[in-house]
Amino acid sequence: MTIEIKELTKCYHEKVVVDQLSFSIKQGEFFALLGQNAAGKTSTIKMLCGLLLPTDGDALLDGKSIVYHQVAAKKIMNISPQESAVAPNLTVIENLLFLGRIYGCSKTQARERANANMELFALSQRQNDKAKTLSGGFKRRLSIAMAMMSNPKILFLDEPTLGLDVRPRRDLWKILSGLKGKVTIVLTTHYLEEVEVLADRVGIMHHGRLCALGTIQQLMHETKQSSLEEIFLAYTEEGLC
Numbered sequence: 001m002t003i004e005i006k007e008l009t010k011c012y013h014e015k016v017v018v019d020q021l022s023f024s025i026k027q028g029e030f031f032a033l034l035g036q037n038a039a040g041k042t043s044t045i046k047m048l049c050g051l052l053l054p055t056d057g058d059a060l061l062d063g064k065s066i067v068y069h070q071v072a073a074k075k076i077m078n079i080s081p082q083e084s085a086v087a088p089n090l091t092v093i094e095n096l097l098f099l100g101r102i103y104g105c106s107k108t109q110a111r112e113r114a115n116a117n118m119e120l121f122a123l124s125q126r127q128n129d130k131a132k133t134l135s136g137g138f139k140r141r142l143s144i145a146m147a148m149m150s151n152p153k154i155l156f157l158d159e160p161t162l163g164l165d166v167r168p169r170r171d172l173w174k175i176l177s178g179l180k181g182k183v184t185i186v187l188t189t190h191y192l193e194e195v196e197v198l199a200d201r202v203g204i205m206h207h208g209r210l211c212a213l214g215t216i217q218q219l220m221h222e223t224k225q226s227s228l229e230e231i232f233l234a235y236t237e238e239g240l241c
C-alpha cells in the first residue's frame with residue numbers, strides 16, 4: 001500500500017471535521033475523494049501532505065508516518081493545491097526550473113525534469129511565455145507540472161479543474177490519464193464526470209466520515225443506483241451516513 005490512513009482525525013476548536021478516517025490507497029492507483037462542501041476532504045488532504053497536523057490518528061505514506069516521519073513522508077509526495085503556486089512574472093520554464101532547484105536538483109537534472117514535464121503537460125510550445133499570459137487551463141497544467149518537479153510517488157490534486165471550461169478540463173483529463181499507473185494520485189473534485197473518466201476507486205466522505213469506498217461498479221452494485229451522481233446522492237443523504 002502507498003497510503004495507509006489509520007483513524008485520522010482533525011478537530012477545530014472541539015468541532016470534529018475529519019472523524020477517524022481509515023482506509024488504504026494502492027500504489028499507482030488513481031483515487032478520488034468525494035464529498036459535499038465541508039465534508040472534510042481538504043482537511044484530510046492537508047494532513048496527508050503535512051500542511052496540517054492531525055488531532056489524532058496517523059497515516060503512512062510508503063511506510064513513513066505523517067506524524068513521526070514528516071520530512072521523509074514529504075519527500076515522496078507533492079500537492080497541486082487549489083490556489084495555484086505559479087509565479088506570474090516567471091516564464092513556464094523558469095517556474096519549473098525554480099521548483100527543480102528548490103527540490104534540490106542540479107541544474108542539468110532540473111532542466112531534464114522540466115523538459116520531461118513540459119512534454120507530459122503539453123507546455124513545450126509555451127515554455128518562454130510568462131505564466132501570467134497563460135489561460136486558466138494552461139496555468140493549471142503548469143501548476144501540476146511544477147508539483148511533478150519533485151518526482152513524487154504520490155500526487156495530491158485538490159480540485160484541479162475548478163473553474164475550467166469544458167475543453168481545457170477535458171484536455172487536462174487526457175494529460176492526467178497519461179499519469180495513471182506511474183504515480184499514485186489522490187484527487188478531490190466536485191465534477192463527477194471527471195471521476196468517472198479518471199478514477200480507479202472512489203471514497204465518499206460525509207460529515208468527516210468515510211461512508212463509501214470502492215470502484216464505481218461496486219458502489220453501483222451496493223446502492224442499486226445507475227450513475228455516480230445517484231450513488232453520491234444516496235451516500236450523502238442526511239441521516240444515512
Ligand SMILES: Nc1ncnc2c1ncn2[C@@H]1O[C@H](COP(=O)(O)OP(=O)(O)OP(=O)(O)O)[C@@H](O)[C@H]1O
Pocket residue numbers: 012017035036037038039040041042043044
Ligand atoms: N482553519 C480552520 N478553522 C476552523 N474550521 C475550519 C478550518 N478549516 C476548515 N474548517 C472547517 O472544517 C470543515 C471541513 O472543511 P474542509 O475544507 O476540509 O471541507 P471540504 O470537504 O474540502 O469542503 P469544500 O468541498 O467546500 O472544499 C468545514 O466546516 C470548514 O468550515
